[in-house]
Amino acid sequence: MDAGIDVAGVKRSFGAVHAVREVTFTAAPGRVTGLVGPNGSGKTTLMLMLASLLQADAGRMSLGGVDPVADPAGVRRLLGWMPDSLGAWPSLTAREVLVATAQLYDLSRDAARARADELLALVDLSALAASPARVLSRGQKQRLALARALVHDPRVLLLDEPASGLDPQARIALRVLLRRLAAEGRTILISSHVLSELEEVVDDAVFLVDGRTVGGDRVAAATRRVRAWRVRVPADVARPMDAVRLDVAAALGRAGDEVGVDRRDVLVPFTDEAGAVAGLRALIGAGLPVVEFAPAVGDLEHAFLDLGAEPAGPASPEAVAPPASSPKPPRPTSPPEPAPPSSDVPPGQTPPANRPDDGSVA
Ligand SMILES: Nc1ncnc2c1ncn2[C@@H]1O[C@H](COP(=O)(O)OP(=O)(O)OP(=O)(O)O)[C@@H](O)[C@H]1O
Ligand SMILES: [Mg+2]
Numbered sequence: 590m591d592a593g594i595d596v597a598g599v600k601r602s603f604g605a606v607h608a609v610r611e612v613t614f615t616a617a618p619g620r621v622t623g624l625v626g627p628n629g630s631g632k633t634t635l636m637l638m639l640a641s642l643l644q645a646d647a648g649r650m651s652l653g654g655v656d657p658v659a660d661p662a663g664v665r666r667l668l669g670w671m672p673d674s675l676g677a678w679p680s681l682t683a684r685e686v687l688v689a690t691a692q693l694y695d696l697s698r699d700a701a702r703a704r705a706d707e708l709l710a711l712v713d714l715s716a717l718a719a720s721p722a723r724v725l726s727r728g729q730k731q732r733l734a735l736a737r738a739l740v741h742d743p744r745v746l747l748l749d750e751p752a753s754g755l756d757p758q759a760r761i762a763l764r765v766l767l768r769r770l771a772a773e774g775r776t777i778l779i780s781s782h783v784l785s786e787l788e789e790v791v792d793d794a795v796f797l798v799d800g801r802t803v804g805g806d807r808v809a810a811a812t813r814r815v816r817a818w819r820v821r822v823p824a825d826v827a828r829p830m831d832a833v834r835l836d837v838a839a840a841l842g843r844a845g846d847e848v849g850v851d852r853r854d855v856l857v858p859f860t861d862e863a864g865a866v867a868g869l870r871a872l873i874g875a876g877l878p879v880v881e882f883a884p885a886v887g888d889l890e891h892a893f894l895d896l897g898a899e900p901a902g903p904a905s906p907e908a909v910a911p912p913a914s915s916p917k918p919p920r921p922t923s924p925p926e927p928a929p930p931s932s933d934v935p936p937g938q939t940p941p942a943n944r945p946d947d948g949s950v951a
Contacts, residue, residue, distance in 0.1 A: 592618040592653050593776045594639065594745065599648030601634055608634040610800035612648070616778050616793065618744075621771045623787040624780040625893055626797030632780040633673060635797070636747050639778070640670045652745045653776070666694075669743035671734050673750045679723035683714055683733050686722055687740060694741035708736035713762065727754035735763070739770075746770065748779045752786045764790045784890040794889055796896055803896055816891050818865050820855045820872065821881035830855075840875035841868055856885055 594616040601609040609631040616622035624632050637643035639650060641661035650657055657664040678686055684705050691701035709715045712732040717725060725733060731754050738746060748767075752760050767790050771777050781787050787794070796803040820837055824830045830850050837855045838848040849856040859865040865882075872879050884891065 592744065592774075594622075594778055595649075595651045596635075596639070597649045599635065599638060599650060600646045601631075601638060601643065602646060607800055609638070609645075612797070612800070612802050614795040614802050616776050616795070618776045619771055619774050620792040621767055621777045621779060621790055623791035623794040623889070624778055624797060625782070625784065625787065625794050625889060626780075627782055630797040631800040632782075632797055633749055634800075636670075636749050636778070636780060640668060640747055641665060642670075666741070667744045669738035669741070669746045671738040671746070671748040671751055673753070674730070674734075676734075680721055682719050682721055683725065683729075684709060684718040686733060687736055690737050691740045696741070704740060708739055711739070711766070712736045713759070728756055728759055731755055732759065735766075744775055746775055746777045746779075748777065750781055751779060752781065752783065760786065784893055785887055788887040788889050791889075794892075796893065798896060814891075814895055815858050815860050817849075817856045817858050817885040818868070819851070819881065819883055819885045820857055820879060821853060822855065822872075822877050822879055824853070836875075836877060837872065840872050840877055842871070851885070854881070854885075 594614075596615070597613050599609060599612045600607075612631070612635055614622075624635070626632050634643065638645045639652060639657060641657035641664050645658065652664050653667045655663040655667060678689070681689065684702075687705035687708055688698075688701045691704045692698065696704060706715070706718070709718050712735055714729060714732055714736065717729060722730065722733060731751065735748070735751055738748065752763055755763060767777055767779070771792070779787065779791065822833050822837065824833045828836070830853070834848055834850050834855050835845050837857065838845045841848070841857065843857070847858065857868060859868055869879065869882050872882075886894070
């Protein structure tokens with residue numbers, strides 16, 4: 590692929606720590622690709638290698654057709670990099686940070702000033718333009734880091750945890766901005782372990798577990814597995830939650846212990862969406878006043894929790910589309926593996942997102 594990100598067989602260790610064991614994926618232009626993995630799974634290490642800031646031990650990478658190892662200056666010209674913390678120049682003002690960065694990318698002083706003001710407005714920091722970067726709050730620093738990544742109008746964006754520390758309004762603004770940047774044809778790779786955050790912005794997802802990308806078939810199998818749905822039927826003094834739970838079970842023809850309760854909601858496992866549709870019809874048909882009916886966790890989270898319970902498999906040659914945000918089914922990209930048994934019903938019994946270490950990772 591010419592304009593996107595293409596990564597094959599990339600590895601990087603720090604002594605005995607295998608931070609990135611085997612990473613293979615592509616991220617397409619015009620799309621937002623989520624890099625999803627628990628703490629320590631290698632997301633930042635991978636992004637540093639893509640940004641030409643860390644050497645890979647093995648493998649091949651290309652961003653917009655440029656190899657960051659062979660041509661780091663070329664990659665930096667086309668790449669916007671937002672690290673997981675703002676870093677440098679705490680005594681410069683927000684505007685000065687952007688002007689200085691723009692000048693490093695060869696903009697004239699006047700053009701750099703104009704660009705800085707444009708970007709400060711874009712990330713809603715104009716009022717703090719003259720404040721030193723060190724006094725900015727965490728969320729304000731994140732916004733400045735995003736503005737800095739956009740200074741030279743890059744075709745490829747690498748954003749490491751861009752939403753961390755942002756308030757809800759700033760998160761929405763970030764989401765809208767990322768969708769717009771992708772619609773303009775840019776390639777965007779965004780890391781996070783906060784899946785609800787990614788759910789609404791990504792087109793494709795690359796799952797990293799213990800430094801390895803997870804095969805598309807395994808992700809597809811994980812997303813297909815039985816999942817819990819949240820059913821809200823108002824309880825009151827006459828019908829407490831436990832009675833409502835039994836009403837729901839009876840309406841669905843299930844045994845009482847197949848249906849759980851999580852605070853105000855009843856949790857019901859369904860194998861697929863068709864089953865959920867039939868279940869909703871049965872509940873309404875039984876006269877239950879259903880006010881809410883939805884999957885208990887988002888699609889990315891569902892896949893991720895399920896993957897977290899399995900051993901890491903072979904590398905995926907391509908990103909897979911998460912089922913929620915893409916009309917297309919996930920693109921299967923490696924030989925199918927047998928599906929392990931269901932593991933997230935009811936959600937109160939979901940496996941932990943972090944797999945236990947295999948002993949070789951500190
Ligand atoms: N410079 C380093 N020296 C030694 N070990 C490192 C170094 N950088 C990263 N590691 C280790 O490599 C592994 C992957 O770290 P990395 O920062 O890439 O994870 P991450 O997926 O970004 O995690 P998080 O979600 O917490 O940001 C971790 O076990 C980490 O301790
Ligand atoms: Mg990280």
